Amino acid sequence: MSSRPAPQIGFSFEYMMWIFTRLSGLAMFLLSFIGFAGAFWLGARMYLTNNSFVDIGALARWTFFPNPNHVVNTNIPDVAVGWANAWWQIMQITILFLGTTHGMNGLRVVIEDYIDRSWLRTLLRGLIFLLWIFVMLFGIYVIQAS
Amino acid sequence: MQVKLKIFRYNPEVDKKPHYDKYEVEADPTDRVLDLLEYVKGNFDGTLSFRRSCAHGICGSDAMRINGRNRLACKMLVKELGTDKILVEPILGLPVIKDLIVDMEPFFANYRSVLPYLINDEPPPKKERLQSIEERExxxxxxxxxxxxxxxxxxxxxxxxxxxxxxxxIVAAHRFIFDSRDRAGAERLRILNDQFGVYRCHTIFNCTEACPREIQVTKAIGEVKRAIATGKIE
Structure with missing residues (x-):
């Protein structure tokens, strides 16, 4: 008895985005832990101990989007030096890319699910693509300019 | 016990809009909802329309929404509902033809699209195409x-x-994709690897909860997704 023909892995757009959603979700967890550790390494620890309470919002900014403008009020003198190096910029751009694409794809999936009229679906897909481009460019500008 | 039945009614030849009719029926706790519908049809209103055939949970004719959940009227006992108020409506998402009868054609069109039959062009062996217990399982x-x-x-x-x-x-496709005698699994996976194939499933689990045959529907869909992702039928 001969064996069954093996299916080809189908590289449809939906398939790629389905895989991307899962992998980017896991990658963002990993990057969050790296960012969290980095935030402490670069001085969030001091910021936390200088205050009597833990400021979750500030810690999240340090972890996910640590540019000097966000932490300029923390009175830590060498902050700008830490963020300016290429490692942290690559980290930030990676998080920006994964987060934005993951989220925008989520919006796209909602549209694919619930919009039946094809012209409206095409229009909204286009709008989401433009929004994705805008957020990416704006985010990269903020990272590079700070 | 006295049961208050509220039934969705719509006759396109008379009604502009659907409405609900209420009936009070004497029922045993072990009566099925189908028995109550038959009683209403036989004693109160002969125009009440619903599908039923075997009345034993095998033919799948009398799926309807009972107190908001998709159930077979012939398997749903009054005592299992835990209330004396019973709301019966047609299943959602398909056009209503009359009362509790919906047009099943869009459903069957989707069913046919996944090639729900054994495909094997190899010359058949002298006896049957053999299969191990594990392969059948x-x-x-x-x-x-x-x-x-x-x-x-x-x-x-x-x-x-x-x-x-x-x-x-997708359940029908799963039944043949994972059948060792079948040869068209790859073709079915190609059909389901589409915008309107498996990717519209967001593991909500309503299907698993609704299945009167207790098929693990969401699990089957997950296995089809995995076969598409890995390129392996295991």
Whole structure:
């Protein structure tokens, strides 16, 4: 008895985005832990101990989007030096890319699910693509300019 | 016990809009909802329309929404509902023809689209195409489907967009994809690897909850997704 023909892995757009959603979700967890550790390494620890309470919002900014403008009020003198190096910029751009694409794809999936009229679906897909481009460019500008 | 029945009514030849009719019926706790509908049809209103055939949970004709959940009227006992108020409505997502009868054609069109039959062009052996116990076990769960549409019409993705093939069609595809005698699994996976194939499933689990045959529908869809992702039928 001969064996069954093996299916080809189908590289449809939906398939790629389905895989991307899962992998980017896991990658963002990993990057969050790296960012969290980095935030402490670069001085969030001091910021936390200088205050009597833990400021979750500030810690999240340090972890996910640590540019000097966000932490300029923390009175830590060498902050700008830490963020300016290429490692942290690559980290930030990676998080920006994964987060934005993951989220925008989520919006796209909602549209694919619930919009039946094809012209409206095409229009909204286009709008989401433009929004994705805008957020990416704006985010990269903020990272590079700070 | 006295039961208050509230039934969805719509006759397109007379009504502009659907409405609900109420009936009070004497019922035993072990009566099925189908018995109550038969009683209403026989004693109160002969125009009440619903599908039923075997009345024993095998033919899949009498799927309807009972107190908001997709159930077979012939398997739903009054005592299992835990209330004396029973609301009966047609299943959602398919056009209503009359009262509790919906047009099943879009459902069957989706079903047909996944090639729900054994495909094997190899010359048959002298006896039957043999299969081990394990090979048969692999797709046993999805052979139980009776095409009642309880799963597909409980799926929010299907309500939103009837182009989605729906859980029942994916269950039918699963039954043949994982059958060792079949040779068209790759073709079925190609069909389901589409915008309106498996990717409209967001693991809401309504289908699994609704299935009167207790098929693990969401699990079957997950296995089809995995076969597409890995390129392996295991």
């Amino acid at each position: 692999r797709f046993d769960d999805t052979t139980k489907c009776i095409l009642c549409a309880c799963c597909t019409t409980s799926c929010p993705s299907y309500w939103a967009n009837e182009q989605y093939v729906g859980p029942a069609a």
